Amino acid sequence: MDPRDFWGNRTKSCLCLILLFAVLLGFYSNVFSLIPRRQTEKSQSSPEAHHVQGRRESLTLSEGDGHLDSCRIPEVPRLLYPKAQLLKPSRVDVLVMTPWFAPVVWDGTFDSALLDVQFRNTTIGLTVFAIKKYVVFLRLFLETAEKYFMVGHKVIYYVFTDRPADVPQIALQDGRQVVVLHVGNYRRWQDISMHRMEMISNFSRQRFLREVDYLVCLDVDMKFSDHVGVEILAPLFGTLHPGFYAADRQSFTYERRPLSRAYIPRDEGDFYYAGGFFGGSVPEVYRLTTACHQAMTADQAQGIEAVWHDESHLNRYLLSHKPSKVLSPEYLWDERMLQRPPLLRKLRYVAVPKNHTEIRN
Amino acid sequence: MHCLRLALGLGFCLLLGITLCSLWMYVENWLLVSYIPYYLPCPEILSQYPQPKLLEQKPTELLTLTPWLAPIVSEGTFNAELLHHIYQPLNLTIGLTAFAVGNRYTRFVQHFLESAERFFMQGYRVHYYIFTHDPQAIPQVPLGPGRRLSVIPVPGPSQWEEASMRRMEAISVHIAKRAHREVDYLFCLDVDMAFRNPWGPETLGDLVAAIHPDYFTVPRHQFPYERRPVSTAFVADGEGDFYYGRAVFGGRVARVYEFTRGCHMGILADKANGIMAACQEESHLNRRFLSHKPSKVLSPEYLWDDRKPQPPSLKLIRFSTLNKDTARLRS
Numbered sequence A: 001m002d003p004r005d006f007w008g009n010r011t012k013s014c015l016c017l018i019l020l021f022a023v024l025l026g027f028y029s030n031v032f033s034l035i036p037r038r039q040t041e042k043s044q045s046s047p048e049a050h051h052v053q054g055r056r057e058s059l060t061l062s063e064g065d066g067h068l069d070s071c072r073i074p075e076v077p078r079l080l081y082p083k084a085q086l087l088k089p090s091r092v093d094v095l096v097m098t099p100w101f102a103p104v105v106w107d108g109t110f111d112s113a114l115l116d117v118q119f120r121n122t123t124i125g126l127t128v129f130a131i132k133k134y135v136v137f138l139r140l141f142l143e144t145a146e147k148y149f150m151v152g153h154k155v156i157y158y159v160f161t162d163r164p165a166d167v168p169q170i171a172l173q174d175g176r177q178v179v180v181l182h183v184g185n186y187r188r189w190q191d192i193s194m195h196r197m198e199m200i201s202n203f204s205r206q207r208f209l210r211e212v213d214y215l216v217c218l219d220v221d222m223k224f225s226d227h228v229g230v231e232i233l234a235p236l237f238g239t240l241h242p243g244f245y246a247a248d249r250q251s252f253t254y255e256r257r258p259l260s261r262a263y264i265p266r267d268e269g270d271f272y273y274a275g276g277f278f279g280g281s282v283p284e285v286y287r288l289t290t291a292c293h294q295a296m297t298a299d300q301a302q303g304i305e306a307v308w309h310d311e312s313h314l315n316r317y318l319l320s321h322k323p324s325k326v327l328s329p330e331y332l333w334d335e336r337m338l339q340r341p342p343l344l345r346k347l348r349y350v351a352v353p354k355n356h357t358e359i360r361n
Numbered sequence B: 001m002h003c004l005r006l007a008l009g010l011g012f013c014l015l016l017g018i019t020l021c022s023l024w025m026y027v028e029n030w031l032l033v034s035y036i037p038y039y040l041p042c043p044e045i046l047s048q049y050p051q052p053k054l055l056e057q058k059p060t061e062l063l064t065l066t067p068w069l070a071p072i073v074s075e076g077t078f079n080a081e082l083l084h085h086i087y088q089p090l091n092l093t094i095g096l097t098a099f100a101v102g103n104r105y106t107r108f109v110q111h112f113l114e115s116a117e118r119f120f121m122q123g124y125r126v127h128y129y130i131f132t133h134d135p136q137a138i139p140q141v142p143l144g145p146g147r148r149l150s151v152i153p154v155p156g157p158s159q160w161e162e163a164s165m166r167r168m169e170a171i172s173v174h175i176a177k178r179a180h181r182e183v184d185y186l187f188c189l190d191v192d193m194a195f196r197n198p199w200g201p202e203t204l205g206d207l208v209a210a211i212h213p214d215y216f217t218v219p220r221h222q223f224p225y226e227r228r229p230v231s232t233a234f235v236a237d238g239e240g241d242f243y244y245g246r247a248v249f250g251g252r253v254a255r256v257y258e259f260t261r262g263c264h265m266g267i268l269a270d271k272a273n274g275i276m277a278a279c280q281e282e283s284h285l286n287r288r289f290l291s292h293k294p295s296k297v298l299s300p301e302y303l304w305d306d307r308k309p310q311p312p313s314l315k316l317i318r319f320s321t322l323n324k325d326t327a328r329l330r331s
Helices: A003-044 A047-051 A112-118 A132-148 A189-211 A282-301 A310-320 B002-028 B080-090 B109-119 B160-165 B167-182 B253-272 B281-291 B324-330
Strands: A123-130 A154-161 A176-182 A214-218 A222-224 A236-240 A273-281 A325-327 A349-351 B093-100 B125-132 B147-153 B185-189 B193-195 B207-211 B244-252 B296-298 B319-321
Touching: A003 B002, A123 A132, A123 A189, A132 A154, A132 A222, A154 A189, A189 A214, A189 A282, A189 A310, A214 A282, A236 A282, A236 A310, A273 A282, A273 A310, A282 A310, B093 B109, B093 B167, B109 B125, B109 B193, B125 B167, B167 B185, B167 B253, B167 B281, B185 B253, B207 B253, B244 B253, B244 B281, B244 B296, B253 B281
Parallel strands: A123 A154, A123 A214, A154 A176, A236 A325, B093 B125, B093 B185, B125 B147, B207 B296
Antiparallel strands: A214 A273, A222 A349, A236 A273, B185 B244, B193 B319, B207 B244
């Protein structure tokens, strides 16, 4: 063949080569980036499956899980702190561990410095709902949260509101931000309370999974009055309701009508958990809120509403899915309604006085 | 002709690339662990159990929670039946490694396995891994249903210390080769001991350590840590939580792999510097548990020395040293 043809051939093969190389590059980069994406997708699939007790699924552990237990055991650098005495229990007046090995978090049972180091790369999301007139509680809530909640860690406040303009501007520390999520409202306060579950569930899947490791779901008509830190973080945690920590299971205000999905018989139940303070890793909170929302929807179809709304459903869920940590009533108290007992050394998160009838209309 | 060869070459490259890619994916994901849900699912039909009493008045003599909120397991802190109902449906397989390297140790295997058959993880699938230089010396012990035994040959010891220092390496290699596929949890125990009472799912955790029976009443500056700064197992004077025993540790198989590998790296680094830690492997184990705190700690009930008198704070001894004199009489 003549020289010109030869060069033409060579150029064509070079071009082919470059084209194929580009295709291969694109193909392989997609394959490699698909691996982590596939893992996070898998961890979100089939929430219903976790209703079935003890079903084990094959899931790769994604980085987004953020369980302290499921991630690598965190390495702690050299730290000086007092040694724990094996023959000296930290608290003798209260139960510090449930029979299924979940710690009950009281003052004196934990070392904050140690835990802060173990959780140093953790981002915590805080969800709070300020619907209709409840926006007035935001200022005090956020200001006290800046002083006491997860100080020194990265925090994202997710404020769900129907009035974004009324969300106050608060001076925030480094590494902390407020994200305002505009949502609709409901006529009845019971509906607003119950739909919190649905909204947390939706946003968990849409954004929380990517942005935070742990979620803490709180009531807004409260304020922080003492340290609330990473000692609360666990794959799934609930808080003891201040009115029932000393009560027998028969007097817990569980939903007692068998027709409801939140039904708990009189001879069952560990604790009465409060609906205003629960949380865990994002996947676990997603499962909890999805399950509660589905149960509430099923109840609505049957024409029944649980006696304490989302709190009843939360208790039903936490009976069958035992939390990995339980927070003592230090973490949720109402000074006006209850006499403070000596076993509560600190009050960390307390109710703000409010006029119920005025605020709920 | 030229084009054809080019096409063939490129096709070959593509094939090679795909093979390498799939190999990479396999290698990257070999540590695939099954998801064990972190809430503890409780079956609907559950036999009644008493309500946990929050305002506990009975004096608990032992600390039940470490300062980093890890449970300390002892009799009375847990409800065995409740835990059994929770863990049984998970279809777990628990592995147990024991090293019988050296003629002094192969004699203990029979009693170890017999007591394990009586008390260790009753009702669960169990896989024993006995590491030995002499597979013939391992007796045939009848095993219950769902329980199996594998004998892993390892090179014989030239020195006793050599053998004990290689344990971490042997365990991590074994996990990488096969245990990660066969078991969910793995416990690494000493063979010259025996089970005395039930050892059940209360011991399962991500990374589990046991407190050494000789040092649980002793202040930290008296712990036999390695005190020479040149060693990788060095622990300074004001540091230390508990002194953990080398005879019992375990956890999820992936965590045990990381732990044993970490210890092995430390041992190798020391060897390169010509130093051997004060308590050999135990020093490295303690150093590692100081920076990677266990998620569950077993009280000395789970690692006891029978020569010591049992204190009232320990209610039920479950695993303890076999009195070596009686062992000699037995064989």
